[in-house]
Amino acid sequence: MTHMPEREWVPLLVPDMPSPQELLPWLERMHAVQHYSNFGPLVRELEAIFANQFGVESKQLSTVANATQGLELALQALDLPAGAHVLVPALTFVATATAVVRAGHQPVLADVDARTWMLTPDIARATCERMRIDAVLPVATFGMPHDMQAWQRFECDMGLPVIIDAAAAYGSQSLQGAEGTLVFSLHTTKSLPAGEGGLVVSTRPGLAAKVRQLSNFGINLDTTASLPVGALASLGSNAKMSEYHAAVGLISLQKWELQAQRRRVLQAEIMHEMNQASDHSLTWQAQGPGGPLMAPTLLCARLSDAKARGALEQACQQARIMTRRWYQPLLQHMDVLRQQCVCLDTPNARGLADTLLGLPFFLGMTTMQRQRILHVLQPLS
Known part of the structure; x- marks a missing residue:
């Protein structure tokens, strides 16, 4: 009896990553200067492009190793009291909540809009009327962008910081002329794949610079600061984006x-x-x-x-x-x-x-x- 071969599975997702041939010139650039991490030239080039795209100053954004660490460090940079209540949607990827917990805070799981599947300013306002909320972490669900003007009004009215988990929303979510904080993923399955990587964009004074410092263990690199260069200014992590991932991101940006x-x-x-x-x-x-x-x-x-x-x-x-x-x-x-x-x-x-x-x-x-x-x-x- 002849057995017909089984059909291959139709995959759920297929990464859209640059080819080795596309990557080679960028690897040669990196190798020529022998700078592979620690805010190298390719990372700085990528950040300059991002700053232009989002219409912010270079000090208002920072790349990170991935979006999860970007969320953790952005929450840490807010200097909330330990155990702060951070409102998040119940319908989201686990990293939204684990970032809150790892930053030392407590997620408050809220409902989402039935049509857009997102946590909205109206839902957040209603929650704040019933209990103490210290910060809000809405999610750009499946990449759908938030109304940043509405969230800016919420921040002003309620006096609470808002960080948008825009992990899947690069190219869709922008500041839209408003004040705000956005965290993007550059994971291999996202619209701008770098293999791994993340981006924090924030108009909140000092937040992105604090994220950058925290991503480098919390070490002071500012020659004008009261601390000596190399001293520990805060308890950070190693969450820097590598030159390898910046190279992939730069290629992905071109197309x-x-x-x-x-x-x-x-x-x-x-x-x-x-x-x-x-x-x-x-x-x-x-x-x-x-x-x-x-x-x-x-x-x-x-x-x-x-x-x-x-x-x-x-x-x-x-x-x-x-x-x-x-x-x-x-x-x-x-x-x-x-x-x-x-x-x-x-x-x-x-x-x-x-x-x-x-x-x-x-x-x-x-x-x-x-x-x-x-x-x-x-x-x-």
Whole structure:
């Protein structure tokens, strides 16, 4: 009996990283000056480009080794009292909450908007009326940008600092002419991949400079400071971005516009095809007041209920199509985190956790791969 070979799995994500050939000239530049870390020339070049893009001074941003450390150090730079209550959405990646805990504070898990799937200023205001909140850490969920003018009004009205976890939102989230603090990821799966890396942008006086110092163990490098150069000014970490990752980031920047456009086109095409195949039984994340998603990196659909989600998962498994329950289980359902958090009522987040499913999305998807996904969606119609 002849056995037919099994089809390859349709992957969930495929990193869009520069090729070795593209990287080689940058590695040669790095090797020529033999500077590989510690705020080298490629890191400084990358930061200069970022400063121009965000319309800030160089002292108002700092690269870091990754976005998680960027969040931790930004929270540390706020100098909040130990055990401060930091409001975060219940629907988010675990790093949002673990950064709060590792910075010595307590996450307060709040609900999200049912349409945009994000923690909003209105939700934050309502929470502040019921309990003490010391800072707010909203998330640009799946890269959807926040309205920075609205968050600036919140900061002014409530007197509380806000740090936007914009890990997945490079190219979509900007300051929008407002005051604020943003933390981005340059992970290999993000829209600007550097392999690993992060970026902190802040108009809050001294915050980015403090993050930079903390990322270098907390060592003073300022010749005008009262401490001698090399003395420990604060208790930091080793969270510097390397020259290797800066090189990858610089290459990715050169083709970012083109790749972002391709991602937008691909997302629009696939969502249209999926809506038709499923007879419009899928719901998608709604655009918020912060503007459109400029460089989508994943595809997450909402099913009608948990049973429908489970049926689609099973169909995809049988068809060898990878899926993912993004941001699940919710933070309050993880034993390690639950004991560290204040858990508020989160009906919208609970409903989303029962019905969201991540589906394959990556540049270079073949027609055959897309057809396989559409085929498993047809029973939903």
